[in-house]
Amino acid sequence: MAATPKRKLSTGRQGRRRSQIKLGTPKMITCKKCGSLKRAHYICQKCKAD
Ligand SMILES: [Zn+2]
Numbered sequence: 001m002a003a004t005p006k007r008k009l010s011t012g013r014q015g016r017r018r019s020q021i022k023l024g025t026p027k028m029i030t031c032k033k034c035g036s037l038k039r040a041h042y043i044c045q046k047c048k049a050d
Helices: 011-018
Strands: 028-030 037-039
Touching: none
Parallel strands: none
Antiparallel strands: 028 037
């Protein structure tokens, strides 16, 4: 049997834990082709390259 929590987590505690869950700031790099700011590992929205 798997380990199970003894009691139900109150919505307040659940909220406090989830308040730490958030997306970080996206990494931005300059496009090598047109020099505009683009998200790393994403295609450039301006010249559609990379
Ligand atoms: Zn570009």
